[in-house]
Amino acid sequence: MKKYLTHHEWQIIEDGFHPEYNRISESVFSIGNGRMGQRANFEESYTGDTLQGSYVAGVYYPDKTRVGWWKNGYPEYFAKVLNACNWIGIDVKINKTVLDLAKSDVTDFKRVLDMQRGILQRQFTAKLQSGEQLRVDATRFCSLADDEAGVIRYAIQCDFSGELSLTPYLDFDIKNEDANYDEKFWEEVELAVRKGEGYITAATRKTDFHVCTGMCFDILVNNKNVTPDIEVFRKEKFISNTVKLQVNEGDEVVIYKYAVNLSSENHPKDSLSTHADKLLQNIRKKGFQNMLEEQAAAWAARWKDSDIVIEGDVAAQQGIRFNIFQLNQTYTGEDERLNIGPKGFTGEKYGGSTYWDTEAYCLPFYLSTAHERVARNLLIYRYKHLQKAIENAEKLGFKNGAALYPMVTMNGEECHNEWEITFEEIHRNGAIAYAIFDYIRYTDDKAYLADYGLEVLIGIARFWAQRVNYSNQKGKYVILGVTGPNEYENNVNNNWYTNFTAKKCLEFAMESIEWIKKNCPEKYKVIIRQINFDETEEQAQWQQICDHIYLPKYQEFGIYLQQEGFLDKDISPVSDLDKADRPLCQKWSWDRILRSCYIKQADVLQGLYFYEHEFDKETIRRNFDFYEPLTVHESSLSPCVHAILAARLGYHDKAYDMYLQTARLDLDDYNNDTEDGCHITSMAGTWMAVVKGFGGMRVVDGQLHLNPFLPKQWTSYSFKIRWRSNILNIKVTKDKTIVENESGAPISLVLAEKLTEIANEKVLAKS
């Protein structure tokens, strides 16, 4: 854990240069706009430790799978998010000495992520080894308004006289650190450079995505435009312009670098560079200042919908805003081909691909803070991958349109390769069905079922129907050889969460069929003909499974069993573990973890969270009281579920404690891994801990519920949610809860367990 960042309500601040934490800062200070993203690398040369990262959404490389021992069924490749063209680079030279903070005396260094406006700023004074001194003030952002553009203002205050050389460049000759065979993934397609501007188009090997990155720039000396001599340079996958200026002490030189990143996902390949050129001219004409104002306005609109305000705890305020900021700059919901990688645009790790995190943890955030089309697009993403999910299931021996969604994917194909996860963590299929259920529950957009949902639900139901087998021994349907959400158990039999999920999927599929049959009979006929669905026979089988699936429980404790045989373990609470043994994933060998009773992340409790409406409070309590003490929360996705359930059970301190475990996960580098990138998907969990946990927000039978409490560490907090066509602003203070209805039209909701009608505002005093 590191605590080098300054607490501030709206900003992330690195005050003073911390080269030892540079990779962490590069992750934390990342900027993006849903279409492109950029780690907080320096514009000028830097020979210190750094992970360079410029990412273009939707562009990936199928890196050849690397395993120790091949298992039949493994995919041939692992799709990886790609480090793309370095568009931020501006080399600075003073009298032949290159500006490099690793080799300079650096003072007054400050890096600021202005979350309110979506802007990264950096200031420093550097004294070069050769003696010259200069002060730099750099500002950059990825524009939300022009989401293929990034812009930089790089201002140099000269404390020397002599030659200042500036070299804005584009470098496409880059690598992924995370490359299985140390290959380069990009090949040059086209390249042009002239004085003042240039571009490079490169193509990914194998996938043949084309990306055109262009740049142009303006230079001002003491606030006046200059048109200096420019030296043009080009080599393979690299272009640059070098400008040499004679400066005097006290001069201010400012370079505005405009850059664009266009991908063949959004433009025809043959006109990529034309489009790039056009956009470049547009933004240059618009100018940095106007773009900055548009950026501030766009971010203000985001914050208006999604901000959470916490009073009385600056660290908590900064933490939650950082999480919301990252989520908003990772995924905007404009493009249903995109999704939310575990590291977003902040690093290469986990391939940047889609996991079940999206459906299980991220969806609620977008449902409550953005237009419903955003969440809908997340669902459509999976709908478009249905055929691939069917092929994936076929590869594993399933038939007749059974669909198994991949554990990790870019384009719908599985690209994970650990048998106990790839083949066995099949509960992910349940999360994908659950997301449809959750979306419809929240939005009431039942039409989605007929438009997209049903085919997915039938594919998933068919999978479960084939994946169970009937145990003569038990007289029940069983599901053998699975890994539940708790990855600290592998290849278990009858994981309660998985079995229960299978049942829910089958039931939901049948309910959906009923609804569509009744409400869209023509559409229904078309669909079932297309997918060759035998409604009588298949549904009869599904019903049979639902009625007789084995759901392991232990009557004596009144708990569901994580899996069959769980109680054969040596059961003792996490609190009895020696601190030196934590985290288990680093201290214990894998087999020891597996046979221990310790749980990585919510498993039975994940199910109780998803389907809370089907369980009474005492059942939840008994399971929480049994499992939480055994849970090590070594997944960043664990605490949020526990926070929500703890809040429900009135365990307020526990809820707050769980919330704390993720709120500042990256800002304080809790797990020593923020250098790889931020934990984007778990950030949505933090949001849930506040809104569903502290705020008690639920939707039950189409009815919104709120049941807030105030953590005693805070003075107040407020959050907004979009509830169908309304926007509600909920503020919770020590003595009251205020629900403001921004839309004006009266709505009814269940507030603190009482049905309430709210026209404009409702103030509920604390009992």
Added chain:
Amino acid sequence: MKKYLTHHEWQIIEDGFHPEYNRISESVFSIGNGRMGQRANFEESYTGDTLQGSYVAGVYYPDKTRVGWWKNGYPEYFAKVLNACNWIGIDVKINKTVLDLAKSDVTDFKRVLDMQRGILQRQFTAKLQSGEQLRVDATRFCSLADDEAGVIRYAIQCDFSGELSLTPYLDFDIKNEDANYDEKFWEEVELAVRKGEGYITAATRKTDFHVCTGMCFDILVNNKNVTPDIEVFRKEKFISNTVKLQVNEGDEVVIYKYAVNLSSENHPKDSLSTHADKLLQNIRKKGFQNMLEEQAAAWAARWKDSDIVIEGDVAAQQGIRFNIFQLNQTYTGEDERLNIGPKGFTGEKYGGSTYWDTEAYCLPFYLSTAHERVARNLLIYRYKHLQKAIENAEKLGFKNGAALYPMVTMNGEECHNEWEITFEEIHRNGAIAYAIFDYIRYTDDKAYLADYGLEVLIGIARFWAQRVNYSNQKGKYVILGVTGPNEYENNVNNNWYTNFTAKKCLEFAMESIEWIKKNCPEKYKVIIRQINFDETEEQAQWQQICDHIYLPKYQEFGIYLQQEGFLDKDISPVSDLDKADRPLCQKWSWDRILRSCYIKQADVLQGLYFYEHEFDKETIRRNFDFYEPLTVHESSLSPCVHAILAARLGYHDKAYDMYLQTARLDLDDYNNDTEDGCHITSMAGTWMAVVKGFGGMRVVDGQLHLNPFLPKQWTSYSFKIRWRSNILNIKVTKDKTIVENESGAPISLVLAEKLTEIANEKVLAKS
């Protein structure tokens, strides 16, 4: 399956050139002497498909582990058998054209492995693209008498006039095909070459084994020694001599190449080349013909002890002799630092390291066919690795001298890296204890216990005592998270074989303690002090575990359960499987295999085989009848166990069928993988199938039992066994069994269930 090799009682014959099977032939025709081994690569250049392989026993390289996803506890490296210096090379050039069978018109090709004398012969006529024709007759062997030497006679019959150039060379600039990071593993230490001789000493990277390979040669033209001009050449890790001869049609040119391979395992590094030179001079002086005679004599002695003669079935005769031949040339038992790799000296695969195969399958062969010191050396190998096994267990969290022997090893350290095997296939510890039991049962050498055995048994017992945990639920000790011998199940709970094995280990350790306490009380005191053994407390705990260990069974069927929950599976016999689904390991995804009921190799039956004396015949029958139909035998180690049990149960056809599955495994390339090398360890299983299966050989309570039957496909068979100080020759014909006692001193044994005394010979007519 391929059937291109000619059946012959004593020879393996490739008649006609089969370049498409060259890698297979290279494996099958491999030669070795326990100290060095050589695949059947060609002496002259060959640009066709080939896997070059020259191996020096005990020399390995710790190749950096390669995995997709690191699991805590994995070893840093995988020790690999090394391809070492190419010592066989003789380039042949005719008037500037290189002799290369891939580019010549080849006729009359014949490759013969003369198993009786341990000699590889090759003859062919080649017509070069340039038109010249020659006939080659090459003979080579790895000398048993001089086990660091190999020798070649390479005779050329010239059907042309012109220049014949011969270049004997040594090439140490070689690679392993199986290298994780495509690195070369050898570095040159020293190199010298002069006219007529030379040597190279190279060292392995990291491990710094030194190997000196030397060569010298003689050339005869038409039977007369010639001393031609020699061109000397050297480059890094390579030396050669080139001799150019003017020959006339009809001339015969013979080159004798003598080579030696000395390793720093057997000689001081600083005098390696001196020793090499000395040995080279010795064998050259001895000469090819004398060496050949010594070789024939040495092999005759081996055959005298270990031959199995089958009449009425040449293919079976060839198969069993091939297996015995390979076993004898892989391991001679002279050096307790060596062991038996799954591929012996015939390929690189599986790293050439030691698996539990040695104890479970190979030991009985050496016990019955060689002096007891050979088997004893195999045990001492593990004794010497005890400290490493303790460290290995510590790495996984065990304490107090608990020992877990590695799954795969060269020097005692674990080098396997698949968690479900490395960490979970812990039954291997049981095989190591069982081997001690088996050795003592066979030899009555109880002194071994005090000298070496006890420490190993206590280390293993301590492991089991820590590895079990008490299940409150069951009121029993359980063993969670294991993989049994059947690797088609992973991470299961309460695998019967593993649990039963644990119990047997604990009991055997306690019995051994009792014996030593009584018979070697002083030694006992020293040992327990050294290893800090608390005899009262530890033994009380062991007894407790033995009394209360959970041994899953299904009363209704009267069977032991392969593991808990086995009967929840969808159970249907292998015979119902579609042929297109076989072999499962190639056709089904891993998860499907895991949750199926299909068994890769004997698991419960492995336990019944090991501890047959503790189970009545009907128990064995019920388990055999239940499990065998579910077994796919996709491990070459499976059929032998089934053959032995089937024979015991009187299922003679089944026994023969199982025998057939391994007897010609490599000769007919059943599994399409002989190109990687031969299945050396399973060859011992084939021997067992005959001697323990058909011959019914057992040792029970110190008493030898024989209970032979004759497979109806054969006219007769006979085998020899060393039984303590006696050698018995057992011949089984249609109507009688003849037991010949070679030692003369009368011995008693149980023949066909009757206690019998045999002085010289006993003939038992078939009832």
